[in-house]
Amino acid sequence: MTSVLRSDLVERLRVTGAIVSAPVEAAFRAVPREHFMPPGTAPQTAYGSENVVTKRDPAGTAISSVTAADVQAAMLEQADLRPGMSVLEVGSGGLNAALIAEIVGPGGRVVSVDIDPSVTARAAQMLAGAGYGDRVTVLTADGDDDVPGPFDAIIVTVGAWDIAPAWHRQLTAGGTLVVPLVMNGATRTIAFRRETDHLVSTSARVAGFVAMQGHGRHDDSLVDLGDGVTLRFDGSPPPGPLTGVLATGPVEAWSGVLFPDPMSWSDLYLWLAWQLPGFCRLTVGEGSPLDRHARLFPVGTVHERGLALIRVRPADRGVEFGALAFGRDAAPAAAVLVEQMRAWNRHARPAGEPSFGYWPAGSDRTTIPPDAAVLAKTHGLLTMRTRR
Structure with missing residues (x-):
């Protein structure tokens, strides 16, 4: 049964473009995904399209998981691995390291590190049981720290807020770093090629990962507005009190920017995360007055004493994006958000995925x-x- 599921998975990944090269396809056909799953995982889940959580913290937040097959395949393609390469994986689970080992072959070197000893113990056990124990070195270490290299490729499988100096030091000239980089809450899995003293992207894909722990951990700044609404800022929140901001309004403004329905708004989200002053993300509790507004689009902006959120309404051939704003400065806050939607539509939308x-x-x-x-x-x- 699993051989059929494995073959079906490979075909799906080829059709969607996640797998494009023969080495990655061969690795996915060779490695038994089911072996690296938690006990009791159904074969259909092991070969499905979702992440499979392997560990949660006391609050129930996922802190380790088996990455979804399409994301794994895409990142391996981004890394452009070859036989004989030396590869560092930051964030252990076992399965991805086995796939890497298949691609680089017996003449290659694979090192997998994780800060959590229970995760590395499990990964080492799974790798040994699947026949990769002598082909992958598993280390318990902070992923931000130096690991004896150098490495032709570094593949990070946790959400990273920054690029650790060690990764740059350990990367060979012309080497590739593939990292899910968090940019004001928007994540892209970016492949960087080392060029002299800096890194230049060769590709980028939308993806999401569990957050990095240890030295690379980054905590948001939180502002509690009451009524079950919390604003999350990547850096320091804007100055000035926001207490009671939800008691005034709402005010609407519309951008004229249209999307087809169904749609993906990830490109607009990325633009706002970079360009929108006062950009914030929202955590909204069930029953909150903003629940129905922020459920699909949980981002917005703070401008003076105003808070503006994204909202949409039906339009010809899709939906129109706009703003729903609250507070003393609701109208100018809405105008700031709408203008950035229009700026994205003018400058970035026709250009496609940006470079980093x-x-x-x-x-x-x-x-x-x-x-x-x-x-x-x-x-x-x-x-x-x-x-x-």
Whole structure:
């Protein structure tokens, strides 16, 4: 049964474009996914399209999982692995390391690290049981720390807020780093190629991962508005009190920006995460007055004493995006959000997926393109450019 499911999975991944190369296809045909799943996992789940959680923290948040097959395949394709390569995996689970080992072959080297000893113990056990114990070295270590290298490729399988200096140091000249990078709440799995003193993206895909722990952990700044509504800011929240902001309004404004229905708004989300002043994400409790507004689009902006959220309404051939705003400065807050929707529609929407760069501390910042948007990170500057 599992052989049929495995073959069906490979065919699905080829049709969707997650698998495009013969080495990745061969790895997916060779590695038994079911062996790396939690006990009792149904074969259909093992070969399904969703993440499978392997560990949760006391609050019930997933902190380790088997990555969805399409994301695994896409990241391996992004890494452009070859036989004989030395590869570091940050975030252990066993399955992905086995796939890497299949691609790099007996002459390659695979090291998998994780900060959680229970995760590495499980990964090592699963790898040994599947016949990869002598082909993958599993280490318990903080993924941000140095691991004896160098490595031709580094594949990070946890959501990273920043690029650890160790990853840059450990990467060979021309090597590839594939990392799910969190940018103000928007995540792209980005393949970076090392060029002299900085990194330049070669591809980027939408994906989501459990958050990194240890030195690379990043906590949002939280602002409680009451009524079950919490605002989450990537950095420091805007100055000024927001108490009672939900008691005034709402005010509506509409952008004229249309989407087909059904739709994916991930590109707009990425633009807002980079370009929208006061950008925030919302956590809204069930029964909150904002529940129905923020359930699908849990992002917005704070402007002075105003809070503006995304909302949509039916339009010809789809839906129109707009703003629903509250507070003393509801109208200007709505105008700020709507203008950025229009700016995305003018400048970024026709261009497709942007390109990214990373300039670590100590690199030559004068080489940053003048038209690039810049996000400051702890260890360097991340840039985004609209492709033209």
